[in-house]
Amino acid sequence: xxxxxxxxxxxxxxxxxxxxxxxxxxxxxxxxxxxxxxxxxxxxxxxxxxxxxxxxxxxxxxxxxxxxxxxxxxxxxxxxxxxxxxxxxxxxxxxxxxxxxxxxxxxxxxxxxxxxxxxxxxxxxxxxxxxxxxxxxxxxxxxxxxxxxxxxxxxxxxxxxxxxxxxxxxxxxxxxxxxx
Numbered sequence: 001x002x003x004x005x006x007x008x009x010x011x012x013x014x015x016x017x018x019x020x021x022x023x024x025x026x027x028x029x030x031x032x033x034x035x036x037x038x039x040x041x042x043x044x045x046x047x048x049x050x051x052x053x054x055x056x057x058x059x060x061x062x063x064x065x066x067x068x069x070x071x072x073x074x075x076x077x078x079x080x081x082x083x084x085x086x087x088x089x090x091x092x093x094x095x096x097x098x099x100x101x102x103x104x105x106x107x108x109x110x111x112x113x114x115x116x117x118x119x120x121x122x123x124x125x126x127x128x129x130x131x132x133x134x135x136x137x138x139x140x141x142x143x144x145x146x147x148x149x150x151x152x153x154x155x156x157x158x159x160x161x162x163x164x165x166x167x168x169x170x171x172x173x174x175x176x177x178x179x180x
Contacts, residue, residue, distance in 0.1 A: 003036045003098035012075040019064045020105040027051040033110040036098050046080040087119040088153035114145045124167045136175035143176040
């Protein structure tokens with residue numbers, strides 16, 4: 001798996017990298033990650049993130065590249081903090097770098113594919129279901145890994161355990177287990 005970031009994204013991210021005053025690491029998920037790592041054809045206009053390191057750098061990143069800032073008005077692309085996302089406890093050890101070569105300050109780290117799917121469970125929108133179906137068709141998901149991480153790293157922390165478990169069971173049955 002290799003990350004491919006093309007224009008206009010690459011130019012936008014270069015400008016963000018140049019504008020930052022210090023090193024910033026963003027933990028990313030969503031359509032941008034799916035496009036970069038897995039070739040998702042659905043267009044997206046944002047880089048969703050759940051964490052920025054150091055935490056105090058989040059405001060600078062959003063001032064430079066948040067939806068209401070100058071760069072997004074030029075590129076029609078922006079960074080977006082995902083509030084309230086539920087994701088596996090151990091995701092940090094599995095982050096995947098998608099940082100383009102030559103960047104000095106901005107570092108983009110993507111949730112590993114199973115962690116990304118588990119982070120979509122709570123919302124379960126039609127777009128999320130479509131994304132999971134896309135990944136299942138790519139054959140990059142392992143039902144056993146999803147079940148194990150859900151039980152050990154996500155279930156103890158979700159707000160609506162019954163609903164989240166039902167969504168996982170539905171997705172497994174519909175997209176993964178039906179393949180045999």
